[in-house]
Amino acid sequence: MSNKPINDPQSRRQFLKSTGMVVGALGGMALSRPAQAVPIPAPIPQQWDTTVDVLIVGTGFAGLAAAIEARNAQAEVLVIDKMPLLGGNSVLNGGDLAAAGSKMQQEIGIEDSPELMYQDMLKAGSGLNYPELARTVAEHSVEALEWAQSIGAQFNVVNYHGGHSVKRAHQLVQRSGSGLIIKQQQKAREQGAVIEQRAKLLRLIVEPDGRVIGAEVRRRYKFPDENSGEIAYIRARKGVVLASGGFSQGVAMRQMYDPRLTDAFTSTNHPGATGEAIMAACMIGALDTQMDWIQLGPWTSPDENGFGYVPQFVERVVGYGLMVDPATGKRFFKETGNRKERADAIIQLGHPAIIIADKTNTLNMVDPGQREGALKNGSLKPYDSLEALAKAYDMPVDAFVAQVNRWNEFVSRRNDADLGCMIFKDAVPNVTPPFYAARLWPRVHHTMGGLAINKDAQVIGFDLKPIPGLYAAGETVGGVHGAVRLGSVAMTDCIVFGRIAGKNAAASA
């Protein structure tokens, strides 16, 4: 952690510049390029290299759920992934699955319902959510949890995420989505699905009547070399399922929707989250929706790379510890606010915020492995006293100590009279050293927009009709989450719509 004076105007300006806040807001985009041919749908090949019933693009939660269900329906299944490693962002995911009304919730006395989850999704989504998609996710959320358990995934704790009315994030024992991805891969392969790495979708192949019948791909592709490998044509007798994630890492693409998000903004995502499959679908007439709603995660640390360990610390201690502006030593936004609210509030500060929780609240809530990882890479620091902590971040000591005392009173009374933060019933005043602290600065985390689908996971075209033979699920899809996706709903969304897409693709005429 830096001891440099973050209150100094000069270093704030440099910080803003380094994160693109200045450059992005005022700088121009290089939109003018040499005129080039627009790829139209690939021609139907004389000969197909491979023929299957269902071709699935992507090996994350959604793609593998689709593969398992398509195989259940007796379809011949090929799953392709452009990356050498399987699982995309799903293996980086924290392993939290939102389910409303589960047995695990009931056992710890949490009252919840799909209706409450649906309302939370609409509220966070500013009402932009496609109602039937959001409702489908909420109503099938417990089923998604039980399906994951049925193939061997283990969940052992129910967490809170900002913007939800109750704790409903069921976390994998591994504290990572890889705990489910491993089971999904095993199950898909056991059932006979073929998974091919380093095969990249280039263009979809469409019959004259508009039906998607296959894809042009690049096999033995070496990300990110666009000339690597060889072209091949894969016929999909029944359907193609796009489950290849979002475009948080696609800098030029995301700037077409939000020009501020220059390459000075880093991302929590795996490097392959560049959105070409969405664009390939749009090139054959698929309708993209709400693409400008790009989520910045409010819980990443500038002191570690990628997603890192700090987000898990933050999401476990909100409602227990407190978040302050180091310039004043005071709280500035409710810690249990939704992702967009919190990210906007931190960006508004113009410099990183500080999150703090004492030993008791941290030990009770945060997984030891996650805490140790963050301590080891230096993004989380322990301090013997509040004074020492304040000094390390150049905070006004008295104001900061007074703020912690005020917060601790709120914790005792279970009521935040200042900002209306939720305070959980097992929270205790932060009085026991060490006091843990981390700096927070947002990163591009999730692209809410994507292809429009109906509740049967059929992709909708720019003529507002379903495109025969084309399905999508997961972050590739827009409209489920509206303006803001709540934490832990992605995993539910992927499983629910991945299964629907796989089942319907296999049944497609």
Next chain:
Amino acid sequence: MSNKPINDPQSRRQFLKSTGMVVGALGGMALSRPAQAVPIPAPIPQQWDTTVDVLIVGTGFAGLAAAIEARNAQAEVLVIDKMPLLGGNSVLNGGDLAAAGSKMQQEIGIEDSPELMYQDMLKAGSGLNYPELARTVAEHSVEALEWAQSIGAQFNVVNYHGGHSVKRAHQLVQRSGSGLIIKQQQKAREQGAVIEQRAKLLRLIVEPDGRVIGAEVRRRYKFPDENSGEIAYIRARKGVVLASGGFSQGVAMRQMYDPRLTDAFTSTNHPGATGEAIMAACMIGALDTQMDWIQLGPWTSPDENGFGYVPQFVERVVGYGLMVDPATGKRFFKETGNRKERADAIIQLGHPAIIIADKTNTLNMVDPGQREGALKNGSLKPYDSLEALAKAYDMPVDAFVAQVNRWNEFVSRRNDADLGCMIFKDAVPNVTPPFYAARLWPRVHHTMGGLAINKDAQVIGFDLKPIPGLYAAGETVGGVHGAVRLGSVAMTDCIVFGRIAGKNAAASA
């Protein structure tokens, strides 16, 4: 005007229901339709029915500006419009053109600059604006005004619109965009452009290398009968310019981007503003951006249809009179806020707001024809006293009178200590009867999203490259205004990018 008790919860609920606020937020969309073939690009015809250099779609400000410039560059030009009447929304427009740094501004002592206008656009646009497009509009705004004057349009007053830093809306003497459209048509025809009504674009025709070379159209089309007229093929040797407006009236289309905007929300737009040309471009790979930013006009009255007369009254008296919530008799949002802020604040009330100005402020500011029109259709009402006005709207009389007195003090001091509304230097206290009042409820007014273009008005494809032979301008385009378009900037945008599109299409290889 209704004398029914608008404070009564039951009638409020009914009002919300009738406007779709309840239905839209919770109801499902009928996305599932029978599977149908997706139209792919129209095949290249054996024979063309008509051949020109430049085909322009739309006869509003942008389309006619493009026609004039394309003819200036010696191109053979055909302009088509699907409607029987020319001018689209432009003839319904209030005739306000934003220009920053004009002679008219200087004459009345207004200091302004393109940089200030650009910053106002970015602020209203939440920074989502494509910087190079917004800057192009601001920097060419005075040139756009002078160009309109050069072809015979007359402007005689500089108005204020919410969200601008200064008065910069130069208004046509006709108080309607038709004052310019008539001159543009004359000029275009004088120069030899052919204008064909009732010809609807169906599909764009694309060469195998991706270049747009023409269009499939329906001639002698009778809106909205999709089977009327006959198919024809128009070859465009140099380019096609899409300048056919937005999709405020396209209910199914706008719900793909904002599901709340059901048919219970009416629109200020002409009935043909249904967006098919945007969709036709997307079907051949054009990239649409920021489509979910759909503007509701905060100044329409539920007591008249369409755009009506009341918006002109409102935009002239903000900064002079005041807007109140009839439930409390008090102001609730700054009257000079931008369109989205004000529309959101009124929708939040759950019932129409009331705008009020006295005789002096109204006579000084509002065009007599506009005022008489509103008085005649009953959407604007005069009252002899504040008490009579309060009673007519079931407002708490004392609270309302106290609010007007408080506002009048702010007017005298030129400082709104409550909500920070701008107060213009020629505003006077509202003390002279009659007191004029109108009810306000938002309507769908402008679709900020549309096709992505670069500063040369070339349409960008989903491969992030310009599509050869395809240009767009005006409301068909997205990214100029970002999240919120400021009043009076549409006219500037249409002229600036219409001219660029026409010039570049004519010069296209």
